[in-house]
Amino acid sequence: MLFKLAWRNLRRSVRDYSVYFVTLLVGVALFYAFNSVESQKVLFDLEHSEWFEEIQGMMNLVSGLVACVLGFLVVYANQFLIRRRKKEFGVYLTLGMAPGSVSRIVLYETMLVGLVSLAGGLLLGIGLSQGLSFVSAAIMGTTLTYFRFVFSPEALIMTVICFALVFLVVSVFNLVSVSRYRLVTLLNAGSQSQRSPVRNPWVCLAVFIASLAVLAYAYQQLIENGLLMLDDPSFARATVFMLLGSLMFFWSLAGFAVGVLTKARGVYLRGLVPFTVRQIASRVNTAFMSLWAVCVMVFFAFTIFSSGMGLLDVLVGDIFESNPYSATLRADVYWENYRDLANPSSRTPDERARKMQETDPQLYAAGMQADWQIAPQLQQAAPELWEQTVADSAQLDVYEVPGLTYESLMDALGGELLPMEVISHTDTNILAVGVTQFNRDVQMIGLPEVSLAQDECIFANNMASTQAFAQAAVDQHLQIDVCGAPLRFGDQVYRMQICDTSMPSTVLMLVVPDSAIDRLVDAGAIPNYSYLNLMYRDNGQSDVQNDEALKQILGKAQPPTPEALIEHGLSIESVESGEVSYVMEMWPVTMVVTAHEQITQSGGVKLMVTYLAIYMGVILLIATAAILAIQSLSQTVDSERRYRMLGRIGADSGMLGRSLFAQTLIYFLVPLSLAACHCACALGVLSHTLDTTLGVSILGAVLPAIELLVAIYGLYFLVTYFANRSIMAQALKA
Amino acid sequence: MAEVYATPILAEETVTVRNDARRPAPAALSVRRVTKVFGSKDSLTNALAGISFDVAEGEFISIMGPSGSGKTTLLNCVSTIDKVTTGQIFISGEDITRMRKSALAKFRRDKLGFIFQDFNLLDTLTGYENIALALTIKHVNPSSVDTRVRAVADVLGVSPVLGKYPNQMSGGQKQRIAAARALVADPQLILADEPTGALDSRSATVLLETLEMMNRDLGATIMMVTHDSFAASFSSRVLFIKDGVLFNEVRRGDCTRTEFFQRIVEVVSFLSGDAVPEGGASHVV
Numbered sequence A: 001m002l003f004k005l006a007w008r009n010l011r012r013s014v015r016d017y018s019v020y021f022v023t024l025l026v027g028v029a030l031f032y033a034f035n036s037v038e039s040q041k042v043l044f045d046l047e048h049s050e051w052f053e054e055i056q057g058m059m060n061l062v063s064g065l066v067a068c069v070l071g072f073l074v075v076y077a078n079q080f081l082i083r084r085r086k087k088e089f090g091v092y093l094t095l096g097m098a099p100g101s102v103s104r105i106v107l108y109e110t111m112l113v114g115l116v117s118l119a120g121g122l123l124l125g126i127g128l129s130q131g132l133s134f135v136s137a138a139i140m141g142t143t144l145t146y147f148r149f150v151f152s153p154e155a156l157i158m159t160v161i162c163f164a165l166v167f168l169v170v171s172v173f174n175l176v177s178v179s180r181y182r183l184v185t186l187l188n189a190g191s192q193s194q195r196s197p198v199r200n201p202w203v204c205l206a207v208f209i210a211s212l213a214v215l216a217y218a219y220q221q222l223i224e225n226g227l228l229m230l231d232d233p234s235f236a237r238a239t240v241f242m243l244l245g246s247l248m249f250f251w252s253l254a255g256f257a258v259g260v261l262t263k264a265r266g267v268y269l270r271g272l273v274p275f276t277v278r279q280i281a282s283r284v285n286t287a288f289m290s291l292w293a294v295c296v297m298v299f300f301a302f303t304i305f306s307s308g309m310g311l312l313d314v315l316v317g318d319i320f321e322s323n324p325y326s327a328t329l330r331a332d333v334y335w336e337n338y339r340d341l342a343n344p345s346s347r348t349p350d351e352r353a354r355k356m357q358e359t360d361p362q363l364y365a366a367g368m369q370a371d372w373q374i375a376p377q378l379q380q381a382a383p384e385l386w387e388q389t390v391a392d393s394a395q396l397d398v399y400e401v402p403g404l405t406y407e408s409l410m411d412a413l414g415g416e417l418l419p420m421e422v423i424s425h426t427d428t429n430i431l432a433v434g435v436t437q438f439n440r441d442v443q444m445i446g447l448p449e450v451s452l453a454q455d456e457c458i459f460a461n462n463m464a465s466t467q468a469f470a471q472a473a474v475d476q477h478l479q480i481d482v483c484g485a486p487l488r489f490g491d492q493v494y495r496m497q498i499c500d501t502s503m504p505s506t507v508l509m510l511v512v513p514d515s516a517i518d519r520l521v522d523a524g525a526i527p528n529y530s531y532l533n534l535m536y537r538d539n540g541q542s543d544v545q546n547d548e549a550l551k552q553i554l555g556k557a558q559p560p561t562p563e564a565l566i567e568h569g570l571s572i573e574s575v576e577s578g579e580v581s582y583v584m585e586m587w588p589v590t591m592v593v594t595a596h597e598q599i600t601q602s603g604g605v606k607l608m609v610t611y612l613a614i615y616m617g618v619i620l621l622i623a624t625a626a627i628l629a630i631q632s633l634s635q636t637v638d639s640e641r642r643y644r645m646l647g648r649i650g651a652d653s654g655m656l657g658r659s660l661f662a663q664t665l666i667y668f669l670v671p672l673s674l675a676a677c678h679c680a681c682a683l684g685v686l687s688h689t690l691d692t693t694l695g696v697s698i699l700g701a702v703l704p705a706i707e708l709l710v711a712i713y714g715l716y717f718l719v720t721y722f723a724n725r726s727i728m729a730q731a732l733k734a
Numbered sequence B: 001m002a003e004v005y006a007t008p009i010l011a012e013e014t015v016t017v018r019n020d021a022r023r024p025a026p027a028a029l030s031v032r033r034v035t036k037v038f039g040s041k042d043s044l045t046n047a048l049a050g051i052s053f054d055v056a057e058g059e060f061i062s063i064m065g066p067s068g069s070g071k072t073t074l075l076n077c078v079s080t081i082d083k084v085t086t087g088q089i090f091i092s093g094e095d096i097t098r099m100r101k102s103a104l105a106k107f108r109r110d111k112l113g114f115i116f117q118d119f120n121l122l123d124t125l126t127g128y129e130n131i132a133l134a135l136t137i138k139h140v141n142p143s144s145v146d147t148r149v150r151a152v153a154d155v156l157g158v159s160p161v162l163g164k165y166p167n168q169m170s171g172g173q174k175q176r177i178a179a180a181r182a183l184v185a186d187p188q189l190i191l192a193d194e195p196t197g198a199l200d201s202r203s204a205t206v207l208l209e210t211l212e213m214m215n216r217d218l219g220a221t222i223m224m225v226t227h228d229s230f231a232a233s234f235s236s237r238v239l240f241i242k243d244g245v246l247f248n249e250v251r252r253g254d255c256t257r258t259e260f261f262q263r264i265v266e267v268v269s270f271l272s273g274d275a276v277p278e279g280g281a282s283h284v285v
């Protein structure tokens, strides 16, 4: 009987439940979908699934937080429902129903809604996670070769447990609040009207103007100082002023707006405008703290989301451009010490060769004999495998040009063209490769060859932040001196990627005529390091298999012998477990990077950051939108008498509906508008800062963020508006 | 005394108001054999059981009757808030029982003014805005709204509280604001349901004098429901209803208000079977 009553109640107050229901539904769906990310790995045939595991770990962590937020929202939305139905409970009690039965009805209702939304949410979530796998594929840079239904029982169990806990809390909460009600307060519930603070209009005016001033100051601080230096006191000051200014803004907004509007009689004294304005004003005055919190949360969500996505593009955006070769082997020739690697600063061409002859004469001799060529060493070690795997290879020997430092070029070009973030030591020597090797390399990846006159050189560069410097050298026809021979910069900066790595990282690489390299070699120079770029053969094997073959070749060339293992501090187990298949030496091979590894890895990073950003962003937006929605609904419930009265004196339902529409819309827009101003300022500054230092535009990430915001707020706005209308319609009937 | 017990002359002939050559102007309000039945199949309440009467333009009538006699139901039907079960109600010649819901709202704001027992002012609006609302919902030109609100407030003596919110006003002030709201849009008919019910006797007197003045000086047609004989004595005619039918009526004619009050009290005590009339004895005039 009670169960039937509960079911009838539910069906009758579907609109009241709509916000609660939507929040639960979306919450459950997101919760399931993001917790089931790991199950997607079956779709990608990923042997290396550590990324998915790592993502899953992060998701679990964030999900804890998300569960708390959703729990709070559900309790909050539920509180509204109880308040809305106080009077109904009062009627049950007067009709002689036992308080325990009333509590049971409430319990059944909570359970019913819970079950329905849990089931619905899970269905939605399963659909969503299928959709996410396409997103994953796009982010990973692969396509789904076949569609498979993925279902994660772990995520299901986790979702059910989490929400069962939330409903338990809600049920306890409901039982306590229903049993606490006195009959009188329940029956009179409909007649009490809330009082909202009325503020002195002059004080409001003053505070409002002050808030604008404070915000202007915060904006100006931001614009002057930029956003990147988080530890900068002026940044902290800007943040504090922004928070304070926003709070003052919401505190005084309604008073100010009413003050202005009531003076503008032509606008104000029309239709239900006075009523609408006062309704909004009273709501804003009572809830200015919530509006402030919503504004701040939307601002942070938005800024973090778009700058995160923007930075992500810097980190992994050009992953295909950054990995044009199947694999890059790098050979370091000689290290004086670790620092030396990053900072070649020999004063004479033969400085390194001399030191190497002292410390490692064997390797020096072997290298010199092989002319530092890497490929023949590998080919010899495993001729058949090499033949099967490698179609083509090109070696780039990178030499430093003694005495030609970044600093000296910068002085010659005049001005601070090099960002310090990129070149940390300006007194290091510039690096150069010979044009023949360079052409061989670019030809292999299908780029046009370069022809250089005997006295000409160019920069190869593809890092955005050093582009201006390279271009300046071209524009000013800069003249340099390599080993006594003068070279002039030709009229182009060559855009190419010199080795496989995670981002565009050809930084001011000098391409010089072979004669210039010959002069260096004649003067006793050895390469600083060499790249051997490989292209795999189209042999029907997968990238993973070819990578494995390459490792086997290396295992032959640089076998993990017991002596080598001891020298490098490696254990026998690491060889047995397959973790180590070759030993890194100085020359011929120090390091291997394969395109497939890079792409999977960066895809993983991108996947993780994107999912976290979307997950947190959506939850934050839902939380704020739900809070606004429930506050709006509460006000409509509290205003039932007002609508009834307006109806009596002849306001028709069209007028009232329009007023309600305006009230709901403006209430949603107030915090969003201020947040939009903050975002515009912050993103403007941020995009400028990132643009100048990293050459990245974050504006591309702003659009999806806006779409997300519009979708979520739009959904909540519509649901709220229709729920409001039905509350009003009921009030008018009564 | 004979008049008191006389059956009121009812306009029993079927009135097709517009064609009636004997009446140059239609009555402000004509109620024709109105019945109103509440309830479901099991328990029916005949709140109104075929009631008919007319209110002429410029009249101030009171409806009296014991509690449960159908006064509020009658007022609600006249004010188009409730629907009659059978019968017709004409306001300035228009049959409101045939109007559609949307037309009714327009009719209410254009033709009727309301004063309620519990004031029914909007607590978030100032006195000024509460009065102005009756005009703005009629889409009156904003510039004339101000003039009309101030003029009516002046007449009703509420100018000093125009800037205040209802919860900053006394009950009497609130009810006069409500009266101003009812009056400002120049309605055909002002309907008041127990307007003094929530007021102390001093404020009640001020309000009643205001209503009397609105009727006498401004020509407002007022229909007031009350169970208070003192309140009723301010009107020009009193209709008594009992069990949903018209039981009696008393006209003030040329007598003083005190005399009129005495006659009302007599009818009231007759109606309630010599018991102390509801609220009637509480006022000594």
Ligand SMILES: Nc1ncnc2c1ncn2[C@@H]1O[C@H](COP(=O)(O)OP(=O)(O)O)[C@@H](O)[C@H]1O
Pocket (backbone or CB within 6 Å): B038, B039, B045, B046, B047, B065, B066, B067, B068, B069, B070, B071, B072, B073, B074
């Ligand atoms: N909404 C309603 N539903 C059922 N019965 C009602 C309703 N309103 C009034 N009644 C009944 O109609 C009769 C007249 O009520 P009412 O007009 O309120 O009387 P009065 O205002 O004279 O005290 C009463 O018997 C009352 O119980």
Ligand SMILES: [Mg+2]
Pocket (backbone or CB within 6 Å): B071, B072
């Ligand atoms: Mg009544």
